[in-house]
Amino acid sequence: MSTNTYKSGTTTLIGIEQPETLRAPEIEKGVGCDFDNYLLVPDNTLDERIATAKAKLGKDVVILGHHYQRDEVVKFADFRGDSLKLSQQAAEVDGKYIVFCGVHFMAESADILRREHQVVVLPDLNAGCSMADMADIGQVEACWSELGGVTDTSKIIPVTYMNSTAAIKSFTGEQGGSVCTSSNAAAVMRWAFARGEKVLFLPDEHLGRNTGYRMGIPLDEMIVWNPFEELGGNTEEQIRKAKVILWKGYCSVHQRFTVEHVARVRKENPGIRVIVHPECRFEVAQAADEIGSTEGIIKAIKASPAGSQWAVGTEIHLVNRLSKELKDHKVMSLDRSVCVCTTMFRITPVHLLWALENLAAGKIVNRISVDERTRKFARVALDRMLALR
Numbered sequence: 001m002s003t004n005t006y007k008s009g010t011t012t013l014i015g016i017e018q019p020e021t022l023r024a025p026e027i028e029k030g031v032g033c034d035f036d037n038y039l040l041v042p043d044n045t046l047d048e049r050i051a052t053a054k055a056k057l058g059k060d061v062v063i064l065g066h067h068y069q070r071d072e073v074v075k076f077a078d079f080r081g082d083s084l085k086l087s088q089q090a091a092e093v094d095g096k097y098i099v100f101c102g103v104h105f106m107a108e109s110a111d112i113l114r115r116e117h118q119v120v121v122l123p124d125l126n127a128g129c130s131m132a133d134m135a136d137i138g139q140v141e142a143c144w145s146e147l148g149g150v151t152d153t154s155k156i157i158p159v160t161y162m163n164s165t166a167a168i169k170s171f172t173g174e175q176g177g178s179v180c181t182s183s184n185a186a187a188v189m190r191w192a193f194a195r196g197e198k199v200l201f202l203p204d205e206h207l208g209r210n211t212g213y214r215m216g217i218p219l220d221e222m223i224v225w226n227p228f229e230e231l232g233g234n235t236e237e238q239i240r241k242a243k244v245i246l247w248k249g250y251c252s253v254h255q256r257f258t259v260e261h262v263a264r265v266r267k268e269n270p271g272i273r274v275i276v277h278p279e280c281r282f283e284v285a286q287a288a289d290e291i292g293s294t295e296g297i298i299k300a301i302k303a304s305p306a307g308s309q310w311a312v313g314t315e316i317h318l319v320n321r322l323s324k325e326l327k328d329h330k331v332m333s334l335d336r337s338v339c340v341c342t343t344m345f346r347i348t349p350v351h352l353l354w355a356l357e358n359l360a361a362g363k364i365v366n367r368i369s370v371d372e373r374t375r376k377f378a379r380v381a382l383d384r385m386l387a388l389r
């Protein structure tokens with residue numbers, strides 16, 4: 001296995017810290033990168049070596065870990081959280097190196113928010129997000145121009161979910177919009193409607209619809225924009241009438257939860273409460289008792305009385321952790337088949353060790369670097385969100 005490059009919007013994420021003179025084909029091959037040797041590290045030595053490398057780096061390193069990370073990785077995180085909490089941490093932490101155990105849009109956001117002297121590292125560059133990749137900047141620009149042929153785009157405020165490329169965040173910032181996460185989507189939508197008449201919500205159809213509906217926007221005033229169809233598959237009249245234009249993107253993990261799962265779990269466990277992530281489909285969110293971001297799910301379950309039973313519609317690593325840690329509660333997955341985010345799962349203890357030992361040896365690997373032009377307006381969009389706290 002070799003470390004490779006990952007193209008994300010306008011950002012090239014490079015597998016190794018390379019001298020300016022290194023040519024692209026050499027970068028592709030991962031010259032100078034000895035990740036392969038790490039595949040032979042015995043499992044029973046990983047923890048100790050990670051701890052030693054981390055201790056050697058001391059205050060120079062800060063490890064951020066998303067709730068969907070494996071236990072073996074997240075236990076080394078200095079800060080654990082949902083996308084919002086981790087972006088706030090990224091903007092505030094002091095370490096020289098921010099090692100992001102999450103997926104690339106999170107690391108990109110950290111790179112946009114970091115201070116001048118800091119460097120962001122993603123231990124495996126293949127840790128992407130299929131939803132974020134569903135909105136390509138070319139498609140979004142084409143959508144904006146098509147919308148401009150039908151309605152006044154100065155009255156449309158783009159809102160992009162954190163799960164989007166830096167290029168989409170930059171577009172959003174430049175067009176007067178903001179980033180949101182699953183824990184502040186309603187606040188950001190309210191902010192947007194105070195400034196415009198319509199919202200273009202990118203790239204998660206479900207988060208946009210679930211949020212809009214809870215704010216009182218009728219379903220027939222929220223249309224879906226399919227980037228592969230003319231006018232997104234809508235008539236001019238539908239576009240003019242719409243309050244929210246939802247990009248046709250989704251999370252393959254959260255799409256799997258169904259209303260049948262909700263009915264079954266209630267039948268088999270009388271009294272159980274169902275809580276789902278807002279990336280779930282509208283019908284599932286409607287059928288659930290509660291909706292919450294990863295942080296919101298944790299808080300809701302922890303705040304419930306001892307003995308409470310919960311069926312949780314989100315990624316399995318978080319559900320299993322809650323089930324193990326909250327001994328006074330009964331926590332299970334809403335879906336019996338395992339819902340893993342395969343890209344979050346790509347960050348293994350071996351990747352973390354490789355990144356940390358290289359940093360401790362003075363070599364930066366898997367640096368995430370957003371170009372200056374993209375960073376400028378992406379930062380504007382992120383700052384608008386962070387100012388809403």
Ligand code: 13P
Pocket residue numbers: 081082083084163181182183251277279292293294295
């Ligand atoms: P949170 O913002 O709730 O952490 O969600 C991020 C994510 O990718 C969920 O799929």
Ligand code: SF4
Pocket residue numbers: 103128129130131132163251252253254279315341342343344
């Ligand atoms: Fe992306 Fe879904 Fe994984 Fe979240 S769970 S990182 S939205 S693929």
